[in-house]
Amino acid sequence: MSLLCKLHHAAFDAHILGIRPDHEVEIRLDVLEESDGPMLRYGLQEFRHERLWTPQPPDPKLKPNPEFLEERYVLFRRASQAQPI
DSSP, X not given: OOOOOHHHHHHHHTTSEEEOTTSBEEEOHHHHTOOOXXXXXXXXXXXXXXXXXXXXXXXXXXXXXXXXXXXXXXXHHHHHHHSOO
16 A cells, blocks of 8 residues: 555546556656646656655555556556547
């Protein structure tokens, strides 16, 4: 499980933000090309290529499952390709 703030969680659910199985964050290209003020710039666009920090829990089952991240990342990539530029 990865913990995201409300903004990033909503962007993840809407396939605006994707998380690769190696925990690197990607942002949809059409969103990167938008110009809409500081919240978009600092809140999403500059989050691109960041790596999620995940605590090292004593129980490995509590870490994000790479297979689940891959599944969601595939959906993000499909949504990215469907967006007009």
